[in-house]
Amino acid sequence: MPELPEVETTLQGLLPHIKHQKMVQITVRQFNLRWPIPQNIAKIIKNQEINDATRRGKYLLLATDKGTLILHLGMSGRLKILTQPTPAQKHDHIDITLANQKIIRFTDPRRFGAVLWTTQPIDQHKLIKHLGPEPLNTGFSSHYLFQQAQKRNVPVKSFIMDSKIVVGVGNIYANEALFLAQIHPMTKAGHLTREQHKRLVVAIKKILRAAIKQGGTTLKDFLNSEGKPGYFKFHLKVYGRGGLSCFDCDTILEEIRLGQRSTVFCPACQLKAVPFEN
DNA sequence: AGAGGTACCTGGCAGC
DNA sequence: TGCTGCCAGGTACCTC
Numbered sequence: 001m002p003e004l005p006e007v008e009t010t011l012q013g014l015l016p017h018i019k020h021q022k023m024v025q026i027t028v029r030q031f032n033l034r035w036p037i038p039q040n041i042a043k044i045i046k047n048q049e050i051n052d053a054t055r056r057g058k059y060l061l062l063a064t065d066k067g068t069l070i071l072h073l074g075m076s077g078r079l080k081i082l083t084q085p086t087p088a089q090k091h092d093h094i095d096i097t098l099a100n101q102k103i104i105r106f107t108d109p110r111r112f113g114a115v116l117w118t119t120q121p122i123d124q125h126k127l128i129k130h131l132g133p134e135p136l137n138t139g140f141s142s143h144y145l146f147q148q149a150q151k152r153n154v155p156v157k158s159f160i161m162d163s164k165i166v167v168g169v170g171n172i173y174a175n176e177a178l179f180l181a182q183i184h185p186m187t188k189a190g191h192l193t194r195e196q197h198k199r200l201v202v203a204i205k206k207i208l209r210a211a212i213k214q215g216g217t218t219l220k221d222f223l224n225s226e227g228k229p230g231y232f233k234f235h236l237k238v239y240g241r242g243g244l245s246c247f248d249c250d251t252i253l254e255e256i257r258l259g260q261r262s263t264v265f266c267p268a269c270q271l272k273a274v275p276f277e278n
Numbered sequence: 279a280g281a282g283g284t285a286c287c288t289g290g291c292a293g294c
Numbered sequence: 295t296g297c298t299g300c301c302a303g304g305t306a307c308c309t310c
Contacts, residue, residue: 034305074303076287108287110287110288110304111288112304171304172303173303220290220302260283284306284307286306289301293297
């Protein structure tokens with residue numbers, strides 16, 4: 001499911017219900033997620049107040065006085081606010097009941113998600129400290145991306161999906177951003193011109209902002225914290241459209257596999273950069 | 279150090 | 295209908 005827009009949508013939906021609320025009861029039904037949930041998590045967070053909820057990349061961070069609860073939705077995770085107790089379904093792994101009687105329910109069929117606890121300053125945490133800049137912040141600029149790309153031989157699509165370079169760009173939006181920037185996904189990162197870096201950064205920001213505005217992309221099963229889908233699906237120009245014709249030029253879109261991920265592009269609109277053109 | 283592949287897990291779907 | 299194999303929105307970790 002979730003790339004940055006979906007995580008951001010989830011966070012914004014959650015915030016008003018959970019901020020400054022005490023976690024009064026925690027039920028864990030399944031401890032085996034991507035990493036085991038700490039056995040004593042319920043004891044640790046019980047009666048802790050959520051001071052704030054923020055996002056770093058695709059990690060959701062619930063800050064308390066004693067530490068931070070780290071949540072990740074993985075591929076199929078979902079966080080929902082229940083206003084009254086509801087029987088747990090098969091993949092409802094965790095319920096956190098708040099002092100206001102609302103319940104945060106974590107559901108994740110594929111169990112690639114994570115629920116962890118840390119007392120470390122969060123930016124020193126193993127999962128967080130190596131993360132690149134937030135794509136919507138000014139730190140993510142064409143100058144920055146150009147510097148990072150020098151001498152890198154990875155395809156640009158893999159490059160922008162690398163969380164050490166920039167966080168939050170998953171497979172859907174990587175495909176879409178490269179189409180918008182008119183860059184071939186196989187182009188080696190180090191071969192992009194400054195002009196292409198500029199277009200790419202603008203495209204990534206534009207796509208992510210638009211997707212957040214639409215409440216994310218629901219392909220199959222993404223639902224926000226209110227159980228509603230996102231509508232960005234209707235704006236996708238290449239993702240999921242391999243073999244269909246390009247909206248801009250009618251050429252048949254090609255679908256290839258790149259780093260085991262499905263990659264769709266227009267062979268006419270998206271040209272490879274010529275090495276050393278810069 | 280960088281590039282590429284593997285692993286984690288379930289569900290849905292195409293093909294036989 | 296039922297089996298098999300493949301694919302899926304992520305990413306840390308392993309090997310070369």
